[in-house]
Amino acid sequence: MRLRVLRSFLFILTLSSLFVDVSVSISFPPAVGLQIARQFPLWLRFIRSSKLLSSFWNKLKSFFTFKELKLGDIAKGLSNVKDYLDLFGYLNSTSHSNFSDYFTLDLQSAIIKYQKNFNLNVTGKLDRNTYNVISRPRCGVPDVVNGTTTMNLGASNTTSFKPWWKEGKRELTYAFHPENNVTNGVRLLFRDAFDRWSNVTLLKFTETTRFNGSDVKIAFVVFDGKGGAVGVTDTDYSEHVGNVYLDSEEEWVVLGENEDGDVDLESVVMHLVGHVLGLGHSSVEEAVMYPIVSKEKTEFALDDLQRIHQIYGVNSK
Ligand SMILES: [Zn+2]
Known part of the structure; x- marks a missing residue:
């Protein structure tokens, strides 16, 4: 009898351990030595101060x-x-x-x-x-550009996007700022996010350790403390560079459930890469391109797919 009780107890213990919150949230050492692009959008000017x-x-x-x-x-x-x-x-x-x-x-x-x-x-x-x-915490990219909203008009509102990378290039590299010391787990997370975008565009993304020579530069920098803006992007047509800036001080969740105030890193990375590839914000709450931070969201909504297909064609691979 005692043995049965003990077995049941162990079974419940094992079962409950499956549901224990294994979330890991981290902040990143900021890239203080980073020279931010010459053409400062409004947000990046704020980042500097x-x-x-x-x-x-x-x-x-x-x-x-x-x-x-x-x-x-x-x-x-x-x-x-x-x-x-x-x-x-x-x-x-x-x-x-x-x-x-x-x-x-x-x-x-x-x-x-x-x-x-x-x-x-x-x-x-x-x-x-x-x-x-x-x-609520949100993306730092504006919803309205030169008086025109990027939201709420459905997929047909996707502006005609001109690639900032060299014409005809189909393989882009990305790199992390060395001062951020990103772990292998974080690298895998970015790999996964880039792969999802790769599946719906003509593009292939490969990580490189050469930050200065990379097409997409990723850096965690000091923004505005926890909350507020969590990330912003910037593309430079003359230098052929896409910049992805993330707030080094957020409590970034890299694995598991996010608690109140924590931000799911992969969801934000998915969103910011969407900007780099030419997408604006979406009014659809389920969409990756919705600007307000919510729980984990790494799967494309129909709205995301319609928008990306407008630029790159239907599953252009
Ligand atoms: Zn955004």
């Missing part, structure tokens, strides 16, 4: 003591929401700074555009649902 960006996210978070705001209202800290909407292309600002705390018409139309992109109720107000999306 990361103290500013870090305080921006903290101010934005502290503003979310919830109170619904509408046209004509004044609220201390509302300028931070304008900064956020400006960073992601929603405000047609030329100065990109010194926003007021007034709820202006410009802000209202930016919020309407934002709500449409994220399939929220289009109220034109800063309401709870809108706050909830704004406050």
Whole structure:
């Protein structure tokens, strides 16, 4: 009898061990010696003055003591929401700074555009649902480029993409910044992400140890602390280089389930490589190209496939 109890106990113990959270999350030593590309998009300019960006996210978070705001209202800290909407292309600002705390018409139309992109109720107000999306970690690439949204119009909105790599090239190399000391596990994770994209494009990706000579340069750099923006990309047509920057201070999950606040590395890598290959953001929450960070998401949604097929043809291999 005792033996049976013991056996049952061992069985339950073994069974439960299968469900134990084996998640491993890591931060990376940042590539401090990295020379960021000469043509700085707005985000990369912020990266250079990361103290500013870090305080921006903290101010934005502290503003979310919830109170619904509408046209004509004044609220201390509302300028931070304008900064956020400006960073992601929603405000047609030329100065990109010194926003007021007034709820202006410009802000209202930016919020309407934002709500449409994220399939929220289009109220034109800063309401709870809108706050909830704004406050989540996300990709640093803008949703709206030169006044045109990359989202919510379905696959037909994919812009005609011109490769930044040398014409006719089908085999691209990628490399990690040496200061990041990435482990073999992380290399495999990137390998897997590149392979998934390779399956739906004409392209082949191979890792190289020559960072400076590689087509896609990958670097973990200091951004804005945990949360906020988790990664951003940049392509340089004159140098034929695609850059993938990731936030070295996130709690990156490389294996297993992610807990609150942790970010699944492979999902973000999949997303950023999608940008390098010419895709913009998607409004479809299940899509790899949805800009807000969620749980693990490494499988393409129909929307991702439709967009990539528009550029590269249907399974072009
Ligand atoms: Zn993105």
